[in-house]
Amino acid sequence: MPKEPLCIVGTGKVAQALIKNLKAYYLLHITSPSEDRAQELAEKYGINHIPYGNPLPHGRVIIVRKDADIEKTSEEISQFAPFTSHIHMSGMLSSDVLSSEKRCSMHPIMSITPDTSFQGVLFAVEGHIDICTDIIDALGGKYFQIDTEKKAIYHTALVFISNFTALNTLMGLALLREVGTLPPEIVDSVRNLSYTSIDNVLKYGKDGLTGPAARGDHETIEIEASLLDGFLRELYILQSDVIYKLHSGGGDNSEKDDSSKI
Ligand SMILES: NC(=O)c1ccc[n+]([C@@H]2O[C@H](COP(=O)([O-])OP(=O)(O)OC[C@H]3O[C@@H](n4cnc5c(N)ncnc54)[C@H](OP(=O)(O)O)[C@@H]3O)[C@@H](O)[C@H]2O)c1
Numbered sequence: 001m002p003k004e005p006l007c008i009v010g011t012g013k014v015a016q017a018l019i020k021n022l023k024a025y026y027l028l029h030i031t032s033p034s035e036d037r038a039q040e041l042a043e044k045y046g047i048n049h050i051p052y053g054n055p056l057p058h059g060r061v062i063i064v065r066k067d068a069d070i071e072k073t074s075e076e077i078s079q080f081a082p083f084t085s086h087i088h089m090s091g092m093l094s095s096d097v098l099s100s101e102k103r104c105s106m107h108p109i110m111s112i113t114p115d116t117s118f119q120g121v122l123f124a125v126e127g128h129i130d131i132c133t134d135i136i137d138a139l140g141g142k143y144f145q146i147d148t149e150k151k152a153i154y155h156t157a158l159v160f161i162s163n164f165t166a167l168n169t170l171m172g173l174a175l176l177r178e179v180g181t182l183p184p185e186i187v188d189s190v191r192n193l194s195y196t197s198i199d200n201v202l203k204y205g206k207d208g209l210t211g212p213a214a215r216g217d218h219e220t221i222e223i224e225a226s227l228l229d230g231f232l233r234e235l236y237i238l239q240s241d242v243i244y245k246l247h248s249g250g251g252d253n254s255e256k257d258d259s260s261k262i
Pocket residue numbers: 009010011012013014015032033034037063064065066067088089090091107108110111112113
């Protein structure tokens with residue numbers, strides 16, 4: 001059976017990972033306003049380059065440009081390729097930013113580089129999901145559907161889980177360097193500490209939180225906060241305060257206190 005055409009719009013990390021993982025299943029085309037890069041990737045991966053603005057094969061396009069460019073790109077494609085359905089992979093934007101009649105978003109819950117395999121990766125999908133589920137199947141992924149209007153809160157959740165956890169680790173590493181020369185084994189120890197802390201919360205919810213604030217060790221918190229300046233100090237106190245409130249019955253119910261959600 002001839003392969004169905006599928007057009008990748010964009011030339012970044014996700015575009016390259018998609019090309020590598022989907023080449024065997026679809027007749028892939030690439031187009032992008034960055035003509036040189038699109039041409040280069042077409043040659044590198046042996047797929048067809050279509051100059052941006054030229055008619056595209058009827059079918060689907062996956063817009064994997066920067067989030068800020070997705071809406072405009074969809075509008076432009078609707079002008080020069082009006083019979084295409086549009087898909088994007090942004091975590092925050094919903095399919096509402098796309099201008100095609102059939103549209104959806106498929107967001108993989110993982111960090112992607114050109115070498116990423118999507119085998120077993122979970123995607124959050126919304127919109128006309130029938131236009132993307134076969135692509136996720138071909139990638140070896142899995143999916144669950146969310147409401148279009150819940151897309152932004154879904155992404156906010158992932159920012160807490162991914163970005164803020166990583167930021168706290170980065171800040172911890174900076175402070176550890178102040179301790180002095182560290183052995184190479186510190187990397188594994190940090191990874192182990194971080195993974196087990198996350199695992200404890202996944203297993204036990206807020207009861208899985210440990211540390212001075214969970215124990216109510218106010219003196220330790222005061223001493224440690226006094227060693228810090230600027231936003232490190234603010235983040236230490238704010239996070240300790242939230243953990244303490246969670247362990248002492250949910251806080252003072254002021255407007256600013258949302259700990260009952262946790
Ligand atoms: N990477 C991730 O971990 C990840 C995970 C989930 C979802 N996403 C989503 O996937 C979409 C694409 O993200 P991405 O990570 O592929 O973005 P990216 O690597 O930053 O690429 C985005 C765009 O930046 C331009 N670009 C990239 N590398 C360039 C270079 N070396 N020189 C010049 N221009 C370059 C390209 O412009 P043109 O568009 O003009 O070709 C490319 O399409 C976004 O909607 C993002 O939210 C990303």
